[in-house]
Amino acid sequence: MGARHTSLREPATRWTARLNARYERYVSPDGAWGCMIDSELTWFGAGGRGRALVLLAISVFVSPGGLEGAVQEVVGTDLERMTALIEAGEFGEVTSLLVSRDGDIVFEHYFDGLGPEARRNTRSVTKTITGALIGLAIDRNEIAGVESTVLSHFPGREIRNPDPRKGAITIEDLLTMSSILECDDWNSFSRGNEERMYLIEDWTGFGLDLPVRGYPPWSPKPEESHYGRSFSYCTAGVVILGELLGTAAGQPVEEYARALLFEPLGIEDPEWQFTPRGIPMTGGGLELRSRDLLAFAELYRNGGSIGGRQLVPADWVEASTRPHAQIDDATEYGYLWWLKDYAAGERSFESFYMSGTGGNRVTVVPELGLVVVLTTTNFGRRDAHPLADRLLTEHVLPAMR
Numbered sequence: 272m273g274a275r276h277t278s279l280r281e282p283a284t285r286w287t288a289r290l291n292a293r294y295e296r297y298v299s300p301d302g303a304w305g306c307m308i309d310s311e312l313t314w315f316g317a318g319g320r321g322r323a324l325v326l327l328a329i330s331v332f333v334s335p336g337g338l339e340g341a342v343q344e345v346v347g348t349d350l351e352r353m354t355a356l357i358e359a360g361e362f363g364e365v366t367s368l369l370v371s372r373d374g375d376i377v378f379e380h381y382f383d384g385l386g387p388e389a390r391r392n393t394r395s396v397t398k399t400i401t402g403a404l405i406g407l408a409i410d411r412n413e414i415a416g417v418e419s420t421v422l423s424h425f426p427g428r429e430i431r432n433p434d435p436r437k438g439a440i441t442i443e444d445l446l447t448m449s450s451i452l453e454c455d456d457w458n459s460f461s462r463g464n465e466e467r468m469y470l471i472e473d474w475t476g477f478g479l480d481l482p483v484r485g486y487p488p489w490s491p492k493p494e495e496s497h498y499g500r501s502f503s504y505c506t507a508g509v510v511i512l513g514e515l516l517g518t519a520a521g522q523p524v525e526e527y528a529r530a531l532l533f534e535p536l537g538i539e540d541p542e543w544q545f546t547p548r549g550i551p552m553t554g555g556g557l558e559l560r561s562r563d564l565l566a567f568a569e570l571y572r573n574g575g576s577i578g579g580r581q582l583v584p585a586d587w588v589e590a591s592t593r594p595h596a597q598i599d600d601a602t603e604y605g606y607l608w609w610l611k612d613y614a615a616g617e618r619s620f621e622s623f624y625m626s627g628t629g630g631n632r633v634t635v636v637p638e639l640g641l642v643v644v645l646t647t648t649n650f651g652r653r654d655a656h657p658l659a660d661r662l663l664t665e666h667v668l669p670a671m672r
Contacts (some may be wrong), residue, residue: 345384348548349670350378353662357382363630363649366391367561370667374569375641377671381561382439383648387524390542391559391646394627397557398509400532400567402446402607403514404553405525406587407531409443413519417443417590417606422479424515424646442515445508446606447595449500453484460655465506476513476599478507499598502604506554509607510546513553535569535582538563555627561644568625568642571608592623592635613660615668630659636668643667 310358322416327366350370357365357380366385370378381387408414414424421440430437436451446448454463480641484503486492494500517524525543531543542558543551570576571592575583594603594610608623613636624634630652634643643663649655 289518348398353666366427367646369644371642393631395555396625396627396631399625400606401553410584449596452481475548478511500596503597509554536566539645564644630655
């Protein structure tokens with residue numbers, strides 16, 4: 272609809288008004304249709320100029336049986352706008368984006384030109400898979416439980432910086448990033464920062480040898496923290512879990528994962544990274560297809576079940592996706608899952624998600640039956656995670672809620 276011009280006459284005063292209206296029409300395959308009208312009125316006259324939004328309306332007219340088709344068409348249009356913004360670089364270097372609703376893929380786009388079969392390195396996103404493998408080992412009685420102490424799985428190993436408190440560190444402490452080891456990847460001065468680990472041969476030993484952390488006044492002690500845990504992001508702790516898992520299971524982690532998790536999910540040819548000692552890197556860097564990440568997240572959305580088979584114990588899924596530590600006012604942490612509420616319009620939705628450097632995300636929104644896989648190469652951007660949040664809250668959630 273183009274611009275419309277009218278004249279308004281009052282005693283001794285002449286005004287001119289211009290109405291600008293934007294009209295969009297959506298049509299479903301069965302002929303149902305809806306429209307959106309967004310109008311603005313600007314007026315000119317002796318008293319000056321003014322502007323007002325005079326109408327914002329969304330009307331949907333549906334033929335019999337046509338509501339679902341019409342809604343899907345509107346959703347598709349919203350996601351097309353999002354696609355254009357991604358391609359224009361609004362969200363940096365996005366490589367793929369997949370959205371599923373109740374298990375059905377409703378959006379799938381590969382922006383790097385490599386297609387669906389490419390294995391993408393989503394960095395720490397795949398830490399969460401380590402958590403699932405630990406849960407399977409506990410269910411199979413290969414590990415006693417989350418309260419099992421870490422050092423009991425490394426008998427006879429000489430540990431630097433010995434301290435009785437290190438002997439009390441549990442598997443749950445490492446799953447929740449809240450052990451007393453001085454390990455903080457977000458602090459470049461930390462003795463346990465992952466960049467220092469990569470410089471030596473024995474990555475597990477690097478973690479086990481770390482000293483006990485101190486708690487300066489600006490860092491809350493566990494007893495002063497929510498859930499009794501003081502969060503400190505530590506990749507070395509998840510590396511320790513990997514070697515512990517391989518020892519407890521009596522087989523290489525990559526074979527264990529293939530047999531118990533990947534093959535049932537249809538995940539093929541995962542590309543593992545390995546430590547200098549030949550141990551699979553369970554702290555991140557596992558290269559999977561974007562659809563593989565979607566399948567793993569769908570497993571957790573469905574309480575650990577796939578095709579009627581309980582692949583991961585339901586109680587482990589529940590424990591993994593409830594809070595055990597607080598990161599900040601908006602974010603909590605489970606067993607290698609991040610927990611956060613996302614606002615879309617006037618509503619807020621609970622979510623749990625996998626997260627990696629560069630804003631790589633795999634997000635589950637249970638209330639909407641939604642799984643969103645976002646892969647990027649925004650590794651050098653300080654705003655990478657805020658960009659991922661924006662993509663979800665400004666585009667995906669409004670289109671799907």
